[in-house]
Amino acid sequence: MRLSQAFGTTLREDPAGSEAASHALLVRAGFIRQLGQGLFSYLPLARRSFLKIEGILRAAMDAIGGQEVTMPVVHPAEVWKATGRWDSVGAEMARFKDRRDRDLVLAMTHEEVMADLCRSEVRSYRQLPRLVYHIQTKFRDDPRPRAGLIRVREFTMKDSYSLDADAAGLDVQYKAHFQAYHDIFARCGLPVTAVGADVGMMGGSMAHEFMYLTPVGEDTLILCGSCGYAANRQVARFRKTPGAAQSPRPARRAATPDCSTIEDLSKLLDVPRSATAKAVFLMASCRGDGGARERFVFAVVRGDMEVNETKLAAVARAESLRPATEEEIRAVGAVPGYASPVGLSRAAPRPLDFLVVADDAVPQSPNLVAGANEAGFHLLDVNVPRDWEPDLTADIAAAGEGDGCPTCGKPLAAVRGVEVGNIFKLGTRYSAAVGAVFLDADGAERPVVMGSYGIGLGRLLACIAEEHHDERGLRCPVSVAPYHVHLVSLGAAGTPAMAAAEAAYRALGEAGIEVLFDDRAESPGVKFADADLIGVPLRLTASAKSLAAGGLELKRRDRAEKTIVPAEGIPERLAAELSALRAELDAGVVPVPPPR
Numbered sequence: 001m002r003l004s005q006a007f008g009t010t011l012r013e014d015p016a017g018s019e020a021a022s023h024a025l026l027v028r029a030g031f032i033r034q035l036g037q038g039l040f041s042y043l044p045l046a047r048r049s050f051l052k053i054e055g056i057l058r059a060a061m062d063a064i065g066g067q068e069v070t071m072p073v074v075h076p077a078e079v080w081k082a083t084g085r086w087d088s089v090g091a092e093m094a095r096f097k098d099r100r101d102r103d104l105v106l107a108m109t110h111e112e113v114m115a116d117l118c119r120s121e122v123r124s125y126r127q128l129p130r131l132v133y134h135i136q137t138k139f140r141d142d143p144r145p146r147a148g149l150i151r152v153r154e155f156t157m158k159d160s161y162s163l164d165a166d167a168a169g170l171d172v173q174y175k176a177h178f179q180a181y182h183d184i185f186a187r188c189g190l191p192v193t194a195v196g197a198d199v200g201m202m203g204g205s206m207a208h209e210f211m212y213l214t215p216v217g218e219d220t221l222i223l224c225g226s227c228g229y230a231a232n233r234q235v236a237r238f239r240k241t242p243g244a245a246q247s248p249r250p251a252r253r254a255a256t257p258d259c260s261t262i263e264d265l266s267k268l269l270d271v272p273r274s275a276t277a278k279a280v281f282l283m284a285s286c287r288g289d290g291g292a293r294e295r296f297v298f299a300v301v302r303g304d305m306e307v308n309e310t311k312l313a314a315v316a317r318a319e320s321l322r323p324a325t326e327e328e329i330r331a332v333g334a335v336p337g338y339a340s341p342v343g344l345s346r347a348a349p350r351p352l353d354f355l356v357v358a359d360d361a362v363p364q365s366p367n368l369v370a371g372a373n374e375a376g377f378h379l380l381d382v383n384v385p386r387d388w389e390p391d392l393t394a395d396i397a398a399a400g401e402g403d404g405c406p407t408c409g410k411p412l413a414a415v416r417g418v419e420v421g422n423i424f425k426l427g428t429r430y431s432a433a434v435g436a437v438f439l440d441a442d443g444a445e446r447p448v449v450m451g452s453y454g455i456g457l458g459r460l461l462a463c464i465a466e467e468h469h470d471e472r473g474l475r476c477p478v479s480v481a482p483y484h485v486h487l488v489s490l491g492a493a494g495t496p497a498m499a500a501a502e503a504a505y506r507a508l509g510e511a512g513i514e515v516l517f518d519d520r521a522e523s524p525g526v527k528f529a530d531a532d533l534i535g536v537p538l539r540l541t542a543s544a545k546s547l548a549a550g551g552l553e554l555k556r557r558d559r560a561e562k563t564i565v566p567a568e569g570i571p572e573r574l575a576a577e578l579s580a581l582r583a584e585l586d587a588g589v590v591p592v593p594p595p596r
Contacts, residue, residue: 023148
């Protein structure tokens with residue numbers, strides 16, 4: 001491709017509002033342009049990189065038995081209503097009506113459609129296992145698109161779906177994807193960490209996320225450098241230190257004026273935060289046989305901990321949580337800032353149904369300071385279950401930096417990351433809902449056991465840009481670079497330098513090496529700046545100086561060294577350089593321990 005004919009231009013300034021290096025560089029290098037909030041056009045350079053990424057994905061999926069299909073972007077609402085997600089998914093789902101007033105959905109994922117396909121295509125256990133995948137457009141009306149391609153509304157995803165007769169078969173396919181995903185990211189030059197994750201709106205029994213560690217990430221990951229424990233903070237466990245062993249003392253009331261926070265209370269009473277009980281009030285959206293309803297959730301953790309809302313939602317069987325208002329708090333008999341479950345009568349009629357959930361460290365911590373449900377007062381030496389009894393006791397505390405690893409006890413680290421892939425054990429949630437059943441060896445009907453596995457292509461490209469850049473621009477890995485070689489001519493038309501560049505362009509093309517040829521009438525400074533910005537792995541320069549030295553100048557984008565390559569040996573030398581670059585990526589494709 002001649003740069004003089006290319007569609008798209010490079011820019012010298014960062015786009016307004018860019019908060020991630022990948023966003024700024026992909027715009028400046030002429031890869032992407034923003035159309036609207038969370039909506040991007042992919043120019044030819046990005047499209048070529050996308051095709052490279054798609055090739056890596058297809059090869060990995062085919063290698064583990066995948067078959068490619070294409071499923072629609074527009075879905076009839078009925079399949080989403082059958083699984084319950086029409087009602088449980090909020091405003092992120094784009095709903096609309098056709099001219100006949102039928103409800104439709106823009107695809108945000110394809111589990112429902114895949115299950116519907118199973119209903120028509122799978123009849124017998126002899127047709128299982130199967131693995132189907134596609135690369136398709138998705139839309140999620142994200143309220144907070146940010147950081148360029150890292151968080152968008154319209155995106156392209158590779159999602160695959162495993163179909164099995166039983167849980168053992170699902171486990172095999174889950175492990176195959178776990179390894180395949182590590183291989184994919186290694187071939188893209190992106191280091192990732194696999195962490196245990198919340199199943200979220202997908203449901204199922206197990207999930208893992210593949211995280212690229214970066215300060216621009218929105219997820220917090222909890223990692224142990226000693227034993228390898230890794231989890232998203234949403235589900236991370238940690239070793240909780242029980243309260244000091246002591247006999248329960250009689251509860252007593254104490255004046256605590258102007259102490260509506262744990263910090264104020266700790267200072268006034270001269271007690272550690274771990275000797276206090278923290279109350280958190282939330283409203284849970286729950287769904288049962290009677291439809292959707294809200295329930296007041298009174299969560300209690302020790303004062304040295306924070307409530308993990310993801311864990312709490314799972315325990316309370318809530319689809320979502322929101323902070324309770326002061327009026328809702330008072331409606332259950334609690335006093336904001338001075339609340340505890342002590343003395344709240346569960347028998348008396350109240351305008352709100354409520355659930356009291358205690359973190360599992362609370363019963364193990366005797367003689368806590370808790371609210372008295374009276375402004376300006378707390379209760380000293382409160383004990384569970386003597387003074388109050390929770391409806392549920394579970395791990396609802398959030399892990400953080402320095403907490404003990406649940407496996408080895410060593411201090412945990414908290415780091416930021418971007419989710420570039422995920423895998424889920426769905427089980428029979430979707431197949432049972434839509435009637436996707438098969439006959440087993442005994443002739444009995446059973447629902448297909450499903451798994452779901454996704455990788456977002458745009459986010460993956462953005463993370464590659466985050467990982468591979470310097471102050472001058474992108475440094476694209478050879479596997480996903482839009483071109484292999486950036487050929488620069490520093491001579492005008494009719495000069496020996498331009499003639500040498502034209503000859504190299506033809507020779508490299510005949511050798512199957514992809515070349516971006518800068519034949520523009522620009523200064524050397526502009527041409528070199530654009531070459532660095534676009535970040536193609538190899539730069540080949542034809543100039544009067546290089547010809548005088550015996551050939552064309554070769555430079556790797558990621559190295560400072562330059563060498564002269566004789567014109568007659570250019571295709572062979574560059575093929576060898578590209579082979580070495582690919583070998584560097586292939587060295588990262590190694591077996592990994594199976595998921596835990």
